[in-house]
Amino acid sequence: MATFVDILKKEFPQLDAELLQYVTDVLEGGHSDFESENDVFEAVGEILQDVSGDTKDDDDIRDVCLRLYRTMCLEDNHAPSKSQVLLQSPIQLNQISDHYDVDPQIVNVLLMKKGQTSSVNVKKLEKAEAKLKAKLEKRTERDTHKPSGPLVMDEASASQAASKKENRIENSGKNKSYDIRIDNFDVSFGERVLLTGAELHLAAGRRYGLVGRNGLGKTTLLKMLASRSLRVPSHISILHVEQEVAGDDTPALQSVLECDFLRESLLQEEKALNAKISSGMGDGTESTRLSEIYSKLEEIEADKAPARASVILAGLGFKHSMQQQMTKEFSGGWRMRLALARALFARPDLLLLDEPTNMLDVRAIIWLENYLQTWPSTILVVSHDRNFLNAVATDIVHLHSQRLEGYRGNFESFMKTKEERLKNQQREFEAQQQYREHIQVFIDRFRYNANRAAQVQSKLKLLEKLPELKPVEKESEAVIRFPDGFEKFSPPILQLDEVDFWYSPDRPIFKKFSVSADLDSRICVVGENGAGKSTMLKLLMGELSPVQGIRHAHRNLKIGYFSQHHVDQLDLNFSAVELLAKRFPGKTEEEYRHQLGSYGISGELAVRPVASLSGGQKSRVAFAQMTILCPNFYILDEPTNHLDMETIEALGRALNKFRGGLILVSHDERFIRIVCKELWVCENGGVTRIDGGFDEYRDILQEQFRKEGFL
Structure with missing residues (x-):
């Protein structure tokens, strides 16, 4: 394939070496910035016209520029040829104009070097350079001030080492096993490495729960399997x-x-x-x-x-x-x-x-x-619902430290086994450290004793052969703190009395229902989708007004509201610090960072675009926004969605320490048991209190399933 240097030499044999080098530098320097043959003509057309004299007219020069442009486009998809300069680092567009700000006197000296003559008009050369410089400056300015469009997200990628034997079996079509074995694979998201040298073994018919902290790559791993970026035997169907x-x-x-x-x-x-x-x-x-x-x-x-x-x-x-x-x-x-x-x-x-x-x-x-x-x-299955994993999973795959570790049994078995493994690992490490210190004492004592030289050498070799054990790496504790906005009010604090509500009169949602809550309340609301749980929360907050009936709220009540939709509505183009500064202006960056740090969004997480955060990390940003004004009553709609188990536990502890009222909609059974003292069931146009709590509610549902033939 001819390069643009070859084209220049062929079309302009009279082009001397120094000028050829200059034109080559211009073309290579602006390579990524040329959008058409017109850009190439503007950059070097007049120089080439002067060199050609009367042998080529304007159309001929444009034709050459078209060929140069097409050649450069082709070279974008090929390795650089020997006649091209292989750049050692990326070109910074904002530096290109400075790079080509050439003194005409220097150009003239170069042209006349070694007694060579040239018919190039120096003024036209300056003009061509000025055009290129102005064009680049204009484009840089346009890129700097252009409105921000959709954020371009990093993409996930996976790589996997496969043996010739595996390839041979797969290609032969003789592999009839439904077991999945993926060895020595890596998964990345943009420049961030999520898994390295990992192994995943899935036995046919087993049910695996994939667990790990937010942001480590669980969802990305599922996507790599679904797209077959990781090698799954072709006869195995995936959904x-x-x-x-x-x-x-x-x-x-x-x-x-x-x-x-x-x-x-x-x-x-x-x-x-x-x-x-x-x-x-x-x-x-x-x-x-x-x-x-x-x-x-x-x-x-x-x-x-x-x-x-x-x-x-x-x-x-x-x-x-x-x-x-x-x-x-x-x-x-x-x-x-x-x-x-x-x-x-x-x-x-x-x-x-x-x-x-x-x-x-x-x-x-x-x-x-x-x-x-x-x-x-x-x-x-990726899930942060402990009860669901205990009921469904036969095995657990734990993602941590850029690797996957398998455990037999449900989630509770995994927790016990993991704890025992970590204890054993720490004991082995400490025992080896003591043994190393014992040997080192002997070596230090007799290092310079000629009679003990052989023993010292033996001990040194023994130290070298000992396997290198590592101490247990403790995962950082999930942090959530709710500031107290507590002051004693006389009840009732929040009340709905004889309320009717509907969006359409022919489809009433609530009829004559009454509920109340105070600063000691820990209430969980459950019920089927569409029963009116979210509508009731909006009535309590005053976002919706009853068709009939009364809403009463204490004048000093400050409600903090969390909705799963708030997470979806975060501006993805801003960082978490910028979001807080935009919504609550007047504080220092340090104060915003401290607020975010209370919910585990610290360090570089606080300044990364929200789009690059995991679902759980986005929820934490929403928590930081909700609590910055120190509410004394929280209404939370599905707050555990997307949170990892450690963060759900931390959220439960934080709510238990919070001195104020709480009404919660959740489907996470363990979380409900940790936090709530009352259970309200939304059904049949009203709210029913279940005195026996979640156990009684579960028994009621199981009985319904048996009657309906589902069990």
């Missing part, structure tokens, strides 16, 4: 429940049934064959093929598919009427449930779930726990 179902005119039940591609294709073929027979256009082979189709449909139990799909949808909260609704009529949360239903119905060989309980209410979570316990193939 990753990540995106909501696109809304269209397909009924929800039919949307689930369509996931069984074999059944759908057989039914379509059956329909087409029957149409041929009815129209008399068949050739006589249709009956034979129909028999084969009916046999296959019977084999895969196609007639039972609608019932199975309906049971899955009902378990996830879709009432019978909802199953006939078109998918476009559902909100994003319900479409995510529909995506989960489709995955459960399709039964892939490897099911990847990322925080499946975030989109579900307590009733649906309990149903999903029971359903997955009989799942026939392999599951890898």
Whole structure:
């Protein structure tokens, strides 16, 4: 492939060495900045015209510039040729103009060097350089002042070492095992290394819980598996429940049934064959093929598919009427449930779930726990719900220190085993340190004793052969602190009395319901999605006004409100420090950093764009915003979504220490047990208090499942 240097030499043989070098430098220096052949012509066209004299006209020069531009574009996708200069570092665009600010006298000296002559007009050379300089300055200024558009995010990538034997087995098609074994792989997100030299072994039919702190790469690992960036045998089908179902005119039940591609294709073929027979256009082979189709449909139990799909949808909260609704009529949360239903119905060989309980209410979570316990193939699920993992997982994969570590058993077994492993590791390390010190004392004592030289040498060799053990690396403790805004008020503090509310009169949400809370309240609100939990919170805060009835709030009440939607509405282009400064101006950067540090957003995390933070880290930023004004009453809507287990525990401890009132909507059973003293169930247009707490509520739901035939 000809380089632009080759083109210049061929088209302009009269171009002397020094001028050729100058033109080459201009073309290479502005290489990444040229957007068309016109840019190339503006940069060097007049110089080339002067060199060519009368041999080439303006069109010829433009044609050469076009060839130069195309050649440079091609070279972007190839290794540099020998005649090109291989740059040792990136070119800074804001320095290019200074780089080519050439003194005309120096240019003249270069041109006349070694007695060579040139017909180049120095003034035109200056003019060409000035044009290039002005163009670059203008572009730099434009880039500096252009409005900020969507933030370009770093991309995840994975690399994996594979042996020739593995490649041979995979390519031969003889691998029939449904076990997954991925050895010696790395995963990165942009420049940040998440996993290095990691191993992941998934035995067919086991259910794995993937756990680890926020921001370490659990979601990224699932994406690498789903995209097959990490090598999963090609005969193993994978489904990753990540995106909501696109809304269209397909009924929800039919949307689930369509996931069984074999059944759908057989039914379509059956329909087409029957149409041929009815129209008399068949050739006589249709009956034979129909028999084969009916046999296959019977084999895969196609007639039972609608019932199975309906049971899955009902378990996830879709009432019978909802199953006939078109998918476009559902909100994003319900479409995510529909995506989960489709995955459960399709039964892939490897099911990847990322925080499946975030989109579900307590009733649906309990149903999903029971359903997955009989799942026939392999599951890898990211979850921070301890009770869910205890019910579902047969194994735990712990992501920490850029590696993966496997444990048999559910989450409680993992915690006990991990604690024992860490104790043993620390004991071994301390014992070895004592042994090393004992040997070192002997070496130091007899180092210069000629009679003990052989023993000293033996001890030195013994030290060298000892394996290098490391002390236990303790993970930093999750930190959350809620400042007290406490002062004694006489109750009632917050009250709804005989309240009616609806968005549409024909669909009332609440009728004549009354609730109250004070500064000692620790209340959890549960209920099915759509029962009105979030609406009740907005009525309590005064964001919505009752159609009838009264809301009463103490005049000194300051409510802090957390919604899972607040996390989604953070401005991704700003850092956490900038977000606080924008919303609460007048404080120093140190004060903003201190506030964020109270929620574990410290160091470089505080100044990174929010877009680059994990879901749990974004939640912490939202907590920092919520508490900066020191509320004395908190209303929290699903605060544990996206938080890791350590942070959920820290949140529970912080709320227990907080001297003020709390109303909480949550589906995390362990968190509810840690924090709440009262349980309210939102149902049937009102609120019912469950005296027996969460245990009684769970028993009620289990009994409902048995009556409905789900268990």
